[in-house]
Amino acid sequence: MTRFFARFHNLDRRWLYLAMVVILSVPVIIQIPLPPGATSPTTKGLYDLIESCPEDKVILIDSSWDAGSAAENRAQLECVIRHICREKIKFVVTSAGITVFGPEFANQIIEPIAAETGYVYGADWVSLGYKVAPQGSISLLIDGICKDLHSVYPADHRGTPVSELPLMDRVRTHEDFHLVYCVTYQPDNAWISFVKGQFDVPVAYGCMTISAPGYYPFIDSRQLAGMLIGNRGAAEYEELNHKPGLGRILIMATSFGNLMIILAAVVGNMGFYAARALERNARRRAG
Amino acid sequence: MNEPLTIWVGAIVTLAVFSYLVKENAFYRFFLHAALGTTVGMGIVMTIKQVLIPNWYQPIANAVTGDGPMTGLLWVLALVPGSLWYFQMSKKHFWVSTLVSGLFIGVAAGLAFKTWMLLIMPQIGASLKPLNPFDGGFTGEKLAEVVSNFVFIASLLTALLYFFFSFSTESKLMGKPMRFGRLMIMVCLGGMFGSTVMTRLSYLLERLRFLYQDWIGRQILSLFGG
Numbered sequence: 001m002t003r004f005f006a007r008f009h010n011l012d013r014r015w016l017y018l019a020m021v022v023i024l025s026v027p028v029i030i031q032i033p034l035p036p037g038a039t040s041p042t043t044k045g046l047y048d049l050i051e052s053c054p055e056d057k058v059i060l061i062d063s064s065w066d067a068g069s070a071a072e073n074r075a076q077l078e079c080v081i082r083h084i085c086r087e088k089i090k091f092v093v094t095s096a097g098i099t100v101f102g103p104e105f106a107n108q109i110i111e112p113i114a115a116e117t118g119y120v121y122g123a124d125w126v127s128l129g130y131k132v133a134p135q136g137s138i139s140l141l142i143d144g145i146c147k148d149l150h151s152v153y154p155a156d157h158r159g160t161p162v163s164e165l166p167l168m169d170r171v172r173t174h175e176d177f178h179l180v181y182c183v184t185y186q187p188d189n190a191w192i193s194f195v196k197g198q199f200d201v202p203v204a205y206g207c208m209t210i211s212a213p214g215y216y217p218f219i220d221s222r223q224l225a226g227m228l229i230g231n232r233g234a235a236e237y238e239e240l241n242h243k244p245g246l247g248r249i250l251i252m253a254t255s256f257g258n259l260m261i262i263l264a265a266v267v268g269n270m271g272f273y274a275a276r277a278l279e280r281n282a283r284r285r286a287g
Numbered sequence: 288m289n290e291p292l293t294i295w296v297g298a299i300v301t302l303a304v305f306s307y308l309v310k311e312n313a314f315y316r317f318f319l320h321a322a323l324g325t326t327v328g329m330g331i332v333m334t335i336k337q338v339l340i341p342n343w344y345q346p347i348a349n350a351v352t353g354d355g356p357m358t359g360l361l362w363v364l365a366l367v368p369g370s371l372w373y374f375q376m377s378k379k380h381f382w383v384s385t386l387v388s389g390l391f392i393g394v395a396a397g398l399a400f401k402t403w404m405l406l407i408m409p410q411i412g413a414s415l416k417p418l419n420p421f422d423g424g425f426t427g428e429k430l431a432e433v434v435s436n437f438v439f440i441a442s443l444l445t446a447l448l449y450f451f452f453s454f455s456t457e458s459k460l461m462g463k464p465m466r467f468g469r470l471m472i473m474v475c476l477g478g479m480f481g482s483t484v485m486t487r488l489s490y491l492l493e494r495l496r497f498l499y500q501d502w503i504g505r506q507i508l509s510l511f512g513g
Contacts, residue, residue, distance in 0.1 A: 017308045021495070024488070028495050071493035072486070100333050132337040139398045190402055197405030210486035213479045221413030223406070230482075231489055250492055257488040 006278050008271030016264055023260045027253040034252045036239045042219055043236040046204040046226025049179050050083055057178035058171050059084060059091040060145075062191070063106035064098035069185035069208055070105065075234035075247035076206035077183050078109050083241050085117035089178075092126050092171055094153070096141050097133030098184055103157045122165040129157025139190040146174040146199050174199040179225065186211040192223045206233065291506055298502040301494050414443060442471040 026032075053059060061080070065073035084091055093110065095102030107127055119125055131152060133141045144152040149172055155161050162168040170176060180195045182188075183206035196203045202225040205215060209230030218224040228234055231254060234247025303318040346362050349355025374384040416436035420429050445468030448454070454461040 014309060020491070024492055024495055025499070028492065028499055071489040100329070100337075130337070132333065134338075134342075137395065137398055139402055189406055193402040193405035197409070208486050209482045209489065210479075211482075213475070213482055217410055217413075221410045223409050230485055232485075250489065253492050254485060254488050257492070258485070261484060 002274045002277055005267075005270045005274035008267050009275035011268075011271070019264075020257065020260055023256050024253055027249075027256050031249060032252060034248075034255065036248075037232075037236070039236045039240060040229070040233070042224075042227040042229060043233050043240070044226070045219075045224075046080070046181070046228060047083070047237060047240045049202055049204065049225050050080070050087065050089065053087065053089045053178045056170075058167070058176060059089055060177045060180045061091055061093045061106075062096050062180065062182040062184070062187075063093055064095050064102045064182070064184040066099045066101035066105050068099075071250075072208050072230045072234070073183050073185070073206060074105075074109065075231055075245065075250060076228045076237075077106060078113070078246055079234050079237040079241060079243075080181060080183075080206070080228070081110055081113050082243060082245070083237070085113055085119055086241070090124050090167055092128060092149075092167070094128045094145065095130040096145065097131060097138040097188075100130045103127055103129045107157075122160075123167055126162075126165055126167050126171075127157045128153040128162075138188045139194065142188075142190050142194045143198075146194060146201070148173060174201050177201050179204060181206065183207075183228075187215075192218055196223050204228075294501050294506050298498060298506075301498060305494075414440075416440060441467070444468075446471050 063077055093106055114125060131141060150162055153162060179202045181204045182191050185208050187205045187207055191203050195201045204226040205224060206228040212229040215224060215227055219227060228237055231247050231250040235251040238245050238247050300318050303314050306312055307315040343362050346355060346359030350357050350359030368387045371384055371387040374380045416439060418433055418436055420433040445464045449465045449468035456462050456465055
């Protein structure tokens with residue numbers, strides 16, 4: 001038995017990679033339903049804020065993700081857009097200073113949902129497109145968006161002047177925003193500093209799980225109104241929406257992966273101790 | 288670009304990247320360099336299209352053709368500080384570039400100061416948490432909150448003690464709190480590492496979904512009439 005476990009001590013890591021691929025493939029191919037988990041306060045914070053949006057305000061969504069972080073940001077944007085469209089809230093989408101592919105990826109998600117819910121482009125929602133951060137400083141861009149959105153974005157992503165878009169008549173400064181929801185790999189803290197700190201507009205994030213620990217202090221200090229953390233956040237939000245989607249599928253598969261990692265850690269440790277025991281026995285026999 | 292071609296290219300690149308897990312190989316290295324080259328090329332094109340043309344060239348061109356105000360011609364002057372950056376390539380005249388880089392550092396420092404002040408000040412306030420469970424009536428929930436607050440404040444102070452003040456770990460007075468602070472930092476780093484693992488799994492999942500659904504499901508199976 002000891003010899004059997006000792007083999008795991010020096011197991012070629014490629015077997016682990018293969019096992020992980022196989023384990024993750026199962027829930028991707030066959031969708032196994034998992035019971036919904038508890039909703040975290042960070043997710044609930046964003047949901048409640050969207051629910052309380054008054055009719056005369058819009059939600060600004062900064063969607064600055066592309067293929068690099070689609071693994072988690074896609075589901076985070078999808079569930080929030082579904083909720084916004086269900087509540088008939090008007091929204092504006094920007095892509096500030098991070099990735100030029102932001103608008104393309106965001107529109108892939110938004111357009112089908114907008115069509116499904118009868119949202120009219122220009123009247124109910126607008127995609128302003130990508131803007132390079134001036135002097136490489138996203139702070140200046142965010143400051144400009146809050147002070148005069150029209151000067152930062154004279155035209156939308158299709159090149160239509162914003163003056164020709166009915167929705168943009170009533171959206172110009174931070175006073176017209178009910179909430180700024182920023183979805184990207186690792187949202188810039190300038191959103192908190194300027195949008196919340198200077199202009200007192202609530203800010204919420206949708207970020208990768210790896211970035212989330214750095215933002216918890218802002219939740220505690222109420223500088224962030226809410227946050228969707230990776231696919232878990234998306235799955236929780238879908239639960240609140242009563243519309244299971246991509247987040248639910250992905251978090252279920254991630255759970256399988258986590259189980260596999262825990263199992264590998266346990267077996268690896270058993271292998272380590274078994275190998276040490278064999279070494280001790282060998283030394284005793286030799287001595 | 289048509290969709291099937293995009294999916295096939297995506298699948299080949301994905302498999303090339305995954306091939307590194309088996310062994311470092313030329314197939315992987317080729318796509319790594321291609322990705323780096325594409326990124327740099329994209330960066331140059333985007334800077335020209337998104338920054339230089341609309342913000343610098345267009346105002347000058349409009350002033351010349353009369354489609355815009357004559358003040359647009361002032362943008363020509365931006366060439367002067369812009370050109371100074373190139374002195375970084377000269378050992379002898381390097382100091383000239385520091386004039387403009389100093390200006391940029393000044394602007395960045397000013398912005399950073401404002402950003403951090405707006406970011407950190409509310410957190411200092413939020414660090415002051417109530418520790419009296421009897422304030423406003425005693426309840427189980429209140430007690431749980433106070434315990435949580437106590438752990439938070441203890442962690443905050445001891446982590447600062449460990450990180451910022453160089454007391455000896457042998458110190459009778461400071462040794463134990465410092466060790467507790469170090470333990471709390473370790474717990475925090477453990478949590479962060481857990482988050483890292485979750486994200487890496489998500490990356491793998493996203494690629495697997497792409498390979499199974501888009502590539503195998505929609506492309507390969509369609510070749511066999513599936």
